[in-house]
Amino acid sequence: MTGRHWRWVWMACALLTALPAAATTLIVEAALDQDIFEPVLRAFQQANADIQIDYRDRSTIDVEQRARASDDPPDVVISSAMPWQVALSNDGLAQPLTTPEAQQWPQWAKWRNEVFGFTFEPIVIAYRLELAAAMPPPSTHRDLLDILTHYRQQLDGKVVSYSPYSSGIGDMLFQQDARYTPRMWDLVAAMGAANTDFRGTTRSMLEGLTAGRYWLGYNLLGSYALVWAQRHPEIIVQVPNDYSLVMMRTALIHRNARHVDAARRFVNFLLSKEGQFVMAGETPLFSVRPDVIGPYTAQRLRDEVGDHLYPIPVDATLLAFVDPLRRQSFLKRWNRELKILRQPAD
Amino acid sequence: MMRSLKRSLALWWLAIMLMLGGLMLIEAWSSAHRSADQALDGQLEAASLTIAEAMQWSDGMPLIEIPASALEVLATRWQERVFYELIGADGQLITRNAELPVTARLKREVSKAPVYVDATYHGETIRLHGREVSSAGWDTQEPVQVWVAHTCIGRDELARTLIERTLTRILATMLMAGVILIFAMRAWMMPLRRLRSALRERELEDTRPLLVDVPEEMHELTDTLNHLLGRQRQHRDSLLRFIADASHQLKTPLAGLRSISELSLKSPDPRDWQQALTTIQDETDRTSRLATQLLNLTRLRHQVDLADTDRIALDRLLKTTVLEWAERQDARDHDIGVEIVGSGPFVVCGEEWALHELINNLIDNALRYTPAGTVITLGLRRLNQQLELFIEDNGPGVGVPDPASLIRPFERAGRQDTCGSGLGLAIVASIAERHHGQLQLSHCQPSGLRVSLLLAVAESGHGEEDQ
CATH class of the missing domain: 3.30.450 (Beta-Lactamase)
Structure with a gap:
């Protein structure tokens, strides 16, 4: 809410300073918490007084629907659902950005110069201090499977993870996990046996952890969890030591953007050194650029947790995750695996 | 272009x-x-x-x-x-x-x-x-x-990319071919250049054949050039001979005048003076006539093309000219006749003064080089599309096997007994050439000389006004 107030203040300032120039209103549909993103928006407004930002903070599904709606198209689409963003581009709903910043952007973090991954958010494990007292705290996926197997009674109903049903991110993360190792299904089976709860957002998982409903959370967005842990010392955030997925928020300029110039300036700002500097210093989104220095940069994260960061590449492979039949068969197996270990217990 | x-x-x-x-x-x-x-x-x-x-x-x-x-x-x-x-x-x-x-x-x-x-x-x-x-x-x-x-x-x-590569190859090939072509062209032009410089460096008097190394295809050109040079050499030679002859011809009477005047001045007798002056007058007349003839010849040779031509009734011109001569003192000892074969019109295109001069010269020549009593016949007849104007005599003829050599200036067939200039037939030949006529000299049987001139008949259509 404070962010929203700030926004109005800044918009008023922008209006006052840019009265002679015709102000453009840039429509940004974003699946990215405004509280977290506010410093970046503010920095952009400071640098571009002639552009007002109409920031619409929504869920990934809403953002996707708005982007595909034919009437009133947004100018910029930001989402954490990487497959959907790439699908938008593949369906011809994005337009390329050809500024030097866009050209020099790392190849693994962009697609067709249309979809740009501009953050670097590790996927983490979060647990309460009680868990560390009762059992060895997990630092790898194997540890996770071990404690789920050995401390099933203690953890029963106290584990939470992303739901592949109600969240695009959850679905993507588990599918990506399954791509890397078939042991993921053992983990799913173990989670099923522990009657794991599946939630739609990282925030609700964190709230549950703080409230003590859960002891252990798996596949949380590190950007949110790290900020949360700073204010809630009872929660420990662990970046898995064997391998850690990294998710990127992606931005694209809509094909039918009404304020193309403003949209280009905005996306370019997200990729620029200034924008990334704000992200590295004032948000937990982590800067992708290696030339940016701050507490939250991909480089620093690599230095801390080692070389086992696996960013989900922004490329055509993501399109497989949105195939309905693949999703259907994935969920079919998901349901089967969840029940495999549970049945004899019942 | x-x-x-x-x-x-x-x-x-x-x-x-x-x-x-x-x-x-x-x-x-x-x-x-x-x-x-x-x-x-x-x-x-x-x-x-x-x-x-x-x-x-x-x-x-x-x-x-x-x-x-x-x-x-x-x-x-x-x-x-x-x-x-x-x-x-x-x-x-x-x-x-x-x-x-x-x-x-x-x-x-x-x-x-x-x-x-x-x-x-x-x-x-x-x-x-x-x-x-x-x-x-x-x-x-x-x-x-x-x-x-x-x-x-x-x-x-x-x-x-593939097309660009091919295009580069094509362009490179074309460029290379172009460069080769330029060099080849240079090489081909080399003989022409050599010929040009050979011609340029040549002295005006040098009419020797060209000795330039040229390819086979250009031999025809150099041969033609050499032929032209040869003809120029001949022309030059004849011109020089003419000048030498003319100078000689003028020098002889002048030497005579000088000796006459010297001799008479030494004599105290006024009658000798009188006689010398008379001789000098005759000699001067002759020399003046020679000079006039030389001038005429030069003019005829210089102006190659006919200036302005008229339609000339040759029969009338012939008759008029013969009548003029018949009245003169010089023709009194000869029998001059006119023989016109067939009916006219005998019309040619040409310069009247030149043709008049031609007939004059022919008659003068015949009178000069034949003894008294010789029959001289001038004639005109039609041969298809040509008119033959001829003059023949029954005199002693000329003592040279080829009468055609007589048309060279100062050629008198060894006769120095006349007071002719030696230019008459040369002038005739020049006039004939100007009118694109053919001049033929031949021996008459049993004796005598025949000179005939073949001229093209003028296109009919205006015949009546010349009658």
Whole structure:
């Protein structure tokens, strides 16, 4: 809410300073918490007084629907659902950005110069201090499977993870996990046996952890969890030591953007050194650029947790995750695996 | 327009190169697209095979996890937009990410063999590939059609690169050919240059044949030049001889005048003076006449072309001229007659004064070189399209085997007994030449000389006004 107030203040300032120039209103549909993103928006407004930002903070599904709606198209689409963003581009709903910043952007973090991954958010494990007292705290996926197997009674109903049903991110993360190792299904089976709860957002998982409903959370967005842990010392955030997925928020300029110039300036700002500097210093989104220095940069994260960061590449492979039949068969197996270990217990 | 060998050669070369280059470019274009298609159709095939491999039947339903790698292969390194569609045997949709333009005909064709076609999807050109896969299951064994497609950024770029490469090669070839052509042209022009410099460096008096090393094709040119030089040499020689002769001719009477005047001045007798003066007067007359003749000849030779021609009735001119002579003292001892054969008109085109002078000279010559009592006949007759004007005498004739040599100036056939200038026949020959006539000198039987001039008859039409 404070962010929203700030926004109005800044918009008023922008209006006052840019009265002679015709102000453009840039429509940004974003699946990215405004509280977290506010410093970046503010920095952009400071640098571009002639552009007002109409920031619409929504869920990934809403953002996707708005982007595909034919009437009133947004100018910029930001989402954490990487497959959907790439699908938008593949369906011809994005337009390329050809500024030097866009050209020099790392190849693994962009697609067709249309979809740009501009953050670097590790996927983490979060647990309460009680868990560390009762059992060895997990630092790898194997540890996770071990404690789920050995401390099933203690953890029963106290584990939470992303739901592949109600969240695009959850679905993507588990599918990506399954791509890397078939042991993921053992983990799913173990989670099923522990009657794991599946939630739609990282925030609700964190709230549950703080409230003590859960002891252990798996596949949380590190950007949110790290900020949360700073204010809630009872929660420990662990970046898995064997391998850690990294998710990127992606931005694209809509094909039918009404304020193309403003949209280009905005996306370019997200990729620029200034924008990334704000992200590295004032948000937990982590800067992708290696030339940016701050507490939250991909480089620093690599230095801390080692070389086992696996960013989900922004490329055509993501399109497989949105195939309905693949999703259907994935969920079919998901349901089967969840029940495999549970049945004899019942 | 000036014709330049170099320019026309260059133009021909350019035309040939443009034509060849155009053909090569067309070929390059089509082969580049073929190669690009070949290269990238492989990726389509790989993708379709990977998808086919991933398909399984479960409970009578096709179950497929679209392999992520298939889409990555399909996207290629140009990051194409990728499309796929899987269709069951009875046309039911299994899964897709785009509604591909698969026609009923394509569906029929793909059941026989894999298909590769260019198609249009929402206004964009795509390459579409389809294959039919039969997969075995416990309940169903229905074939499934796998259709994959991608946009053509990579193909276009690949083809463009290939075409650019070919174009560079073509241009380099043309450039090289052009440079070679320039050098070849230089080499070809070398003999011409040598000839030019040989001609340029030549002294005006030098009329020796040219000795230039030229290729076979240019021998004709040098031969012609040498021939011209030879003729010029002859002309020059005759001119020099003429001047020498003329000087000599003028010098002799002047020497005579000098000796006469010297002798008479030594004599105290006025009667000697009287006689000397009379001799001097005669001699001066003769010399003056000689000078006039020389002038005439020079004028005739100098002005090659006829100035202004008239239609001249030759018979009338002949009669008038003979009548003039008949009244003169010089002709009293000779029998001059006119013989006009046939009826006129005897009209030619020419200068009246010149023809008058010609007849005068002929008569004067005949009178001078024949003894008294000789019969001189002037005649005119028609020979087809020509008129023959002739003069013959029954005098002693000339003592040279070739009478034609008499037309050279100062040639008197060894006769120094007359007071003729020796230019009469030369003037006649010049006038004949000016009128494009043929002058013939021949011996008469049993004795005497015949001079005849053949002139073209003037075109009829104005005959009446000359009558």
